[in-house]
Amino acid sequence: MNLTKLFNPYELNEVFTPNTVAKLTYVKRDVLEKDLEKYVSLPGKQIVIYGHSGSGKTTLLRNKLKSIKQNYIKTHCESSTTFNDLIIQAFDSLNRFYVSEKNSNSSYSVSSELKADYKIITSSIKASGTESDGEKQIRIVPPQLTPEKLASFLGEIECVWIIEDFHKISEFEKKRIADVVKIFIDCANDYKKVKVICIGAVGTARELIQLDSNLNNRVAELLVPLLTDNEIKEIVKKGTKLLNLKAKDDLIDKITYYSNNLASVTHQICYDICFDKNITKSKVFAQELKSESFKVAVNSFVRKNSDTFSKLYDSIICTPYGWNILKAFEHSEKEYLSFGEIKNGIPNHKRPDDNEISIYLSKLSSVEFNELLRYDRNSKKYSISTPFFRAFLKMKMAIEQSELKERKQKRKNKRNRKYDIDMRNPIEFTLDDEFFKNYHQFLDSFIIRELQIKEQIRKNNKRK
Numbered sequence: 001m002n003l004t005k006l007f008n009p010y011e012l013n014e015v016f017t018p019n020t021v022a023k024l025t026y027v028k029r030d031v032l033e034k035d036l037e038k039y040v041s042l043p044g045k046q047i048v049i050y051g052h053s054g055s056g057k058t059t060l061l062r063n064k065l066k067s068i069k070q071n072y073i074k075t076h077c078e079s080s081t082t083f084n085d086l087i088i089q090a091f092d093s094l095n096r097f098y099v100s101e102k103n104s105n106s107s108y109s110v111s112s113e114l115k116a117d118y119k120i121i122t123s124s125i126k127a128s129g130t131e132s133d134g135e136k137q138i139r140i141v142p143p144q145l146t147p148e149k150l151a152s153f154l155g156e157i158e159c160v161w162i163i164e165d166f167h168k169i170s171e172f173e174k175k176r177i178a179d180v181v182k183i184f185i186d187c188a189n190d191y192k193k194v195k196v197i198c199i200g201a202v203g204t205a206r207e208l209i210q211l212d213s214n215l216n217n218r219v220a221e222l223l224v225p226l227l228t229d230n231e232i233k234e235i236v237k238k239g240t241k242l243l244n245l246k247a248k249d250d251l252i253d254k255i256t257y258y259s260n261n262l263a264s265v266t267h268q269i270c271y272d273i274c275f276d277k278n279i280t281k282s283k284v285f286a287q288e289l290k291s292e293s294f295k296v297a298v299n300s301f302v303r304k305n306s307d308t309f310s311k312l313y314d315s316i317i318c319t320p321y322g323w324n325i326l327k328a329f330e331h332s333e334k335e336y337l338s339f340g341e342i343k344n345g346i347p348n349h350k351r352p353d354d355n356e357i358s359i360y361l362s363k364l365s366s367v368e369f370n371e372l373l374r375y376d377r378n379s380k381k382y383s384i385s386t387p388f389f390r391a392f393l394k395m396k397m398a399i400e401q402s403e404l405k406e407r408k409q410k411r412k413n414k415r416n417r418k419y420d421i422d423m424r425n426p427i428e429f430t431l432d433d434e435f436f437k438n439y440h441q442f443l444d445s446f447i448i449r450e451l452q453i454k455e456q457i458r459k460n461n462k463r464k
Helices: 003-007 030-041 057-067 083-093 112-127 147-156 171-187 205-211 229-242 249-259 263-276 293-317 322-331 339-344 354-364 387-411 433-463
Strands: 046-050 071-076 130-132 136-138 159-164 195-200 219-223 245-247 287-289 373-376 381-384
Touching (some): 030 046, 030 057, 046 057, 046 171, 071 083, 083 112, 147 159, 229 249, 229 263, 249 293, 263 293, 293 322, 293 387, 322 339, 322 387, 354 373, 387 433
Parallel strands (some): 159 195
Antiparallel strands (some): 130 136, 373 381
């Protein structure tokens, strides 16, 4: 019996956090943390943190800032976010420093002059609120709230400004952020700790610098790679220990493999497993989790993402050769495909030049297509980013192949057009027992193949 868990239990939603920053199950990444702390402490150095969605960028940053007791405010970008929206968001976040005066990080003192300026600007924003279409309130940035003034407000409280999902906003708004970054660099002469930290997806790190060559050597680019298998396992082990659970090794191995090195997926699978077992907080008596629990988590994950998968699939096959690229991955027994292997999967009459294919593969690796593909720079090969979509793809293709054979007989299609997709009758899945039975068979085939490859590598190494 664990008395600590009885009197001070942890809640499930604070242990496994698929949608929020991990705290209790945070896994330290020493090299990254050391680099980040170095850049944060260097006056005038602005920072861009980038990596795959779910790789732990925000979690790494927030935990590091907390550990070094660094004040920060955060703003969030959407595709419709404007520069003025960000300025207003940032100003709103200053409230706890200038009005509530609540802060758990570094100490600071605010001059009476800046406090007075803050009140004047606050009054101006409230007074300028207007109604559009009788519903939406539009808050106008007053002339006094310039980027220079915002930098002063932040500098006085020794605070950094985090701009999350920088990649989502338009090119025009990114250019305005680049201008602000230059202003913050100059303000570091008066306020050593003031800086902007932009968080973005893979491929966006150079965007800020390309918008203004003057930012070269003044912006640190920090790549947050996917977590290693051992780091994923540590998340699972930390979480289950806090909840007083014992996870079987084969269950941990499955979670590790199918999470595909994404912390967010790991947290979601673990959360779903625990929730199904009615584990909402730490158990007083230790409870064992078996590998059978994994199927429940998979079913939940697929139900939640099936519409997303379908829309993603449909958007790809609507392009001239998107279906052929997906077919190349579905048809191959290999997890990683070279550019040449993907190219050869496109029929000659559809095949564009190499540059066009490269551009399209980059798009499939971008946020626009949910980072469907991953590109490994070492092997120079591509893979589908999640086994869950790979299994979904196999099922989708299997159904289509069956229907295409029927159409071929009925309409006697020409040979070079037999794989064309008839989008007039899109295929819908029924998430019934038969669906999940077949889906799990595909998933199991992936991990079995992976284990066979590892075993073969082990034997080959033993012979050497």
